[in-house]
Amino acid sequence: MVQGLDTRAISIYSPILAELSLVEDRLHDLANTSIPELEPLLEHALSHGGKRVRPALTLLSASIFPTDTDNPIKMATGVELLHLATLIHDDTVDDADTRRGQASVSGRWGKEVAVLLGDYLFATSATLVCDTGNLRVVRRFAETIVELASGELIEYFNTFNPQQELERYYDRIYRKTASLFRTASETGAVLSAAGEEQVQALSSYGYNIGMAFQVVDDLLDILGDESELGKPVGNDLKQGVLTLPTIMLMEQFPGSNPIPLLFEEPEDDCKLEQALDMIRNSSIIPDCFAVIREYCDQAILALVGLPKVESRDSLESMAAYVRERSR
């Protein structure tokens, strides 16, 4: 059984809960290696209690069509494992000692181990995807890792740079977030009996829902309370990372907002509060909600023309759920 899913997630995942549980089992089985040194690390890394959204996308997309479920399960496991590997390297790069209230791999065993364990999991995820025997999904998977790494590099090189164009922001969040969502749903379709047009529809669904998720994440950083986030409000800005609301602030008040000064003195919490207040008192939050709703609409529209089965309804409900909360 997948731990940590709320009622809404269970209802959305209901057509594939059995398969998702098998994905969970396979993730846990990966901790049994012939290398005793690795066991505690793998158990720690694989017990991360996420919502398993990405593997659910793969399984839901595949199950819209007639399919042998074993390949989508392998793919879904690979997709989630890749996600876990990226979290380990991200925490290493960001110097984050905790993740979801638990010690991060980097915090507990040091950066050296985190670098190597991340590599190990990246490569293991690729072997799972190879097990599908489908070269198209393997290639897409490798491209996704290229996109993930380049997205993180672009973000890193632009920290504390107050001048960032919206277009480059959207490219960056595609790379760091939406690429893997796209791959999750697209490969599920490729591994089923879907036709090419249907594969493209699910690719578009994944892209759009992934973009929406990242903008939600950006907004939570401004609006959320610390207990829910596990990190302080305004953390992105404090770390020098511009997100959609903060780029909008730079665009709407180019000559009179505190971000350029804050980026010169990142410890100045007063400037941080000023920036957050300006965002909250402007049209920026509704504007960001509008962007999220637009991505959700595009995701829902991508599903038109797909077979009207329960799994398709689930994908629609997922987008509708994000949309509803964005107003």
Add this chain to the structure above:
Amino acid sequence: MVQGLDTRAISIYSPILAELSLVEDRLHDLANTSIPELEPLLEHALSHGGKRVRPALTLLSASIFPTDTDNPIKMATGVELLHLATLIHDDTVDDADTRRGQASVSGRWGKEVAVLLGDYLFATSATLVCDTGNLRVVRRFAETIVELASGELIEYFNTFNPQQELERYYDRIYRKTASLFRTASETGAVLSAAGEEQVQALSSYGYNIGMAFQVVDDLLDILGDESELGKPVGNDLKQGVLTLPTIMLMEQFPGSNPIPLLFEEPEDDCKLEQALDMIRNSSIIPDCFAVIREYCDQAILALVGLPKVESRDSLESMAAYVRERSR
């Protein structure tokens, strides 16, 4: 033209120098991306002046048989790129600010960039291998990354552990070095018209030459002069890493050698000198040479039965060259 090859290497590589030059071109072309931030990093990472042994193995193995050369060139480029990616992560883990007299990526741009750039290159190497369209070599490639990362993890968890069995040592150096050599030659054969028995022969050749290379490396750490190595003599031991000669010292003088004490006080250069002297004054160095010769013999024997063409002679010469110098 491949820079930095000595006369002997040029003579051994002669059947595939044209192809190796194309590999070089493709590596340089990878620095042209659509992401301006990445260009200086890629140029730095890809201009590493190594001997290109691994891609040469792929090209020589493939050219023993009738083959379309484009796939082996893609594979050879992927193999070398994977090697460069591992060097970047290794330098990050080992805190090494230089490599071959140049600043390492980690030394010049910091560990954060080195982690992400290594990921980017790992994934890019995998996309090159996917371009061969051959799932068998893609799978072998992914397994190799798993082996490389696990080898490094095993080494890391056993630093400053004076009790290590020879069997585990051989497993570790297979993972961290010989696995990629094996993959280099094996995949060259898979991508040509070689039959399965011939693929296995070249796999065995690569394994054995890779094991020999690592033991040579271990010995150079004890014997070499600093100007050739670019790092101090006895560096492995100082870093807490047991190698073949130092494991032999532990085995031959279990109760009376300075390694356990050195591992308790790694800064004690006097203990380090004592350990190195004991190795030099024992039968250990000739014993290690015998191990290298045995691996070289096995590599040469693996070639028996393969077509008697120039590329096969090159592989034989490479093993014979390492063997000759090991006495």
